[in-house]
Amino acid sequence: MAGACLAELCLILCCFIGGNLAIPSFTSEPGNVTAEVGGTALLEWQMDDDGASQIFEIWRKLPSAGLIQRAGGGDASPFPGYEGKFEIEGIATLKILNVNKEDAGQYEFQPSYDDGTVLDSIATLVVTYQPTITGVTASSYAVNEGDDLTLTCAADGIPAPTFTWSKSDGSSLDAAVADAAVGTLTFSNISRVSTGTYTCSADNGVGMAQTQDIAVSVSYPTTAAPTTPTPNVTMKMTDAPTPAPSAAPEPTGDMKTDGKDDGKGRGAKPQKGGLGTGAIVGIVIGLLALFITIAVGAYCASKRFGPQQEKKPDVVTFTKAEENEAEPLKNKDPENPPEKTEDKDTSIIKNGEMEDVPLKNAEEA
Incomplete structure (x- = not known):
């Protein structure tokens, strides 16, 4: 009985002494915390300090900016300029409102106790945007x-x-x-x-x-496409039917005939390296048309600008007759022609001028 009481007394004594000798410590730290721009960040610390009384707590943004503080477990007070930006929730949770890019960095929490103990913990805030x-x-x-x-x-x-x-x-x-x-x-x-x-x-x-x-x-360099000069020949196109293409292309070149009727028509076949029949016929027709045009033009030019045959002036004879003899010649009697009078005057046009000459001279003229 006495031994049982002694054991119970020792247990009570050990618990009392051990409680007074406990050292405050952190049981939970934030570590790395991520928050988005415009959101709210929470940096939460948990401590085991049942055997000591807190005297003072402070939260800083490193390297040395004080943000908010609390004394003796009372209300937290932000430092000037940080009102409405930082708050304390629960035991030791730092609340950062309306996070921006500049809030990213390291935050320090330091609580101090009446037994002289000072704890220190650092957390990192990562701000995403x-x-x-x-x-x-x-x-x-x-x-x-x-x-x-x-x-x-x-x-x-x-x-x-x-x-x-x-x-x-x-x-x-x-x-x-x-x-x-x-x-x-x-x-x-x-x-x-x-x-x-x-x-x-x-x-x-x-x-x-x-x-x-x-x-x-x-x-990149550009290369001009080759151009083929167009001959200055006017060709008249006819409405000839377009032959259907053959299964195998015919070679072009010199013309020859094989005398065989293979369904494509008898006649000349183009050989490699020359022109087709249609092209040759067209060129010949064009050249003939050109030569004819040149010949006709030369003839017309010679008629217009060549030496002209001298043209003699026309001679017109006028005979003065009596009014009663003005009857047309067809009404006169062919068997009794009018007598010639030597004294009648005649007017003629000679060398472009009007002259009065005797009838005899006019006839000679």
Whole structure:
């Protein structure tokens, strides 16, 4: 009986002494916490400090900015300029409101106790946000066919974005090589078919993916197409039926006849290296038409501009007669012609001038 009582007394004594000798410690720490821009971040600490009384608690953003503090378990007080930004919840949870990019970093929590114990713990806040493309560049903006070209897409975002490339017209990227991690698109020995607009897309799972375009123009030498001079010959086309194409093409060249009727018609066959029958006939007709045109033109020119035969002036005879003899000749009696009078005057036109001469002289003229 006495032994049982002694054992119970020792157990009570050990519990009392051990409780007073317990050292405060953290039982849970935030570690790395992730929050999205515009959201709320919670950095939560848990402690075992039943054997001691808290005197003071402070939360800082390293390296040294004090954010909020609490004394003796009372109400927390933000430092000036941080009102409405930081709050304390529960035992020791730091609440960060309306998170922005600048809030990312390390946060320190220090509680101190009446026995002189000071704890210290550091947590890291990671702030995520959708990517923003800061630029799309090319290794060269004067690209010739056969050159190498690298397009680079740069973006800011947490977590780091991945990149994809596409051609705006939907066609394939040919032999270009894309690196999704660093945002490059590389062309080796680029060809003219790579000319076009390329789109870079950056995505990290936060918000919407962002895109930006870049145009690529590949220069290459041009070769003029050969031209065939057209002969200056006018040809008249007839409505001749177009022969149906044969199963095997006929050779062109010198003309020959084989005297055989194979269903294609008897006559000349074009041989390799020459013109077809239709072309030769057309050229002959055109040349004949040209020669005839030249001959007719030369004849007309000779008639118009050649030496002219001298033309003698016409002689017109006028006879003065009595009014009673003005009867037409057809009414006179052919057996009794009128007597010739020597004294009648006659007017003639000679060398373009009117002259009065005796009838005898007029007849001689």
